Amino acid sequence: MFAAALGIAAAIASAGCKKTAVDPFPAAGAVAGWEKNGDTRVYAAKDLWQYIDGDAEQYLQAGVVSTSTADYKYQNQLDAVVDVYTMGDAAGARKILEAGRSNDAQSVPIGDAGLAYAQSVTFRKGPYLVRIVAYENGPGTQQALIALAHSVEARL
């Protein structure tokens, strides 16, 4: 947790913003039904391939500075992962969000812009690009993801 906050603080500092350290990951119970599982993992830009080899390039080209990720569980049934990409600026976050948009995306009012699918929610806020993905689908999955996304957004 502390490492994640440090990582993001360092990223923001290097991006030239004046912002105090943030921990974007809601603690267990902060959002109804959601529990954070395990530690936050942090990847510097040069190490992002270790997490998403093959996808890292598009984030690097968009100016990613660091990435933090954590696993969550909803009502002890639904597993999900929250990825927070700290980009160099808002344009980088916008570039990634728009590149991933497809016709079946549903716009959602989270942060500066958000997109939702049945099993995933992606939004941007300033230099942050957040992607939340569920590993299963079921009744209420999307609403649960959106609730978690709002909580992450409020912490950025």
Next chain:
Amino acid sequence: MKSRREFLKEAATGAVLLGAGKLALPAVAQAHGAGEKSKVVIARDATLSAAGGQLEEQRVLNLLDKAMAAYTGRDKPVEAWKSVVPATVLNGKVIGIKVNGLGGRGISTHAALILAVAERLQQAGAKPGNILVWDRNAGDLGACGMSVNTDPSRVRCYGSEVTGFEDQPVQCGPVSVRLAKILAHECDLVINMPILKDHGIAGVTFSMKNMYGVIDKPFLLHDNHCNPALADLNAVLAVREKVWFTIGDAISSVYDGGPSFHPERLWYPNALIVGEDRVAVDHTAWQLIDHKRAEVGMPTLEAAGRAPRYLATAADSAHRLGTNDPERMRLLEV
């Protein structure tokens, strides 16, 4: 560069040492004489899995048996496996199973299939501890649903992070990379078990691309849509000669947005793609991805600017890893 078939012939006559001992030429390789087509099998069970559903292990095993029977012409699973894996390997050599958990839990080689292969190998004569399931690290293996185990009395399972990489690099064109010691030293033969995915750089990731998980710095090989680096890597001697056979997992797949997990692009081919010719296997995988993209109204990979050109490179006279010519393939769909 020596072709795989030439190598196998030499192995059969004892002229080549692979790992710790001599290999005997498997019947399948013997059947591939000059001019014969590369056989690729797509085996399907249309209702094997669906969104949110759990895989039934017995049905996965049945699908594996169906694929192997079609490939080898042997109905009994044990006999089918014995015709693919040489007796000299089954009797005491280490057989690696290279899986792929890079995409995370939603899109990784399925544990049910990995365990099915391990079960059949044991029934064919391999000792449990001589079977080593591996990928880059414990996280990738966990994404596949596998747990780390180093106990030699059971099927072993651990990542390259445990034993590390060779000190001496190998060349992929101008790029130096280091092979995982698991491949270079521990395994005598490797069954390649990728999962079918679209790939934002290479176009398709399947059999040959799975080998990016056996080196220390795969990101160095992404230039120019992984071409020619992907072919160069597969032509490295240990990769060419030890990675023997592909049991490709196409039970689920992503047809766009890969290699990461994008549930909105997930689909269920409910299939296995099996073959010895890695280029032909990957060509077949490409066709499946493009067929799905057309079905949902997406441009082909060619139109999207990322057709897997590394296939032609892998098939060229400098690499000779297999064929990308459909006329030289024998596709069996069962």
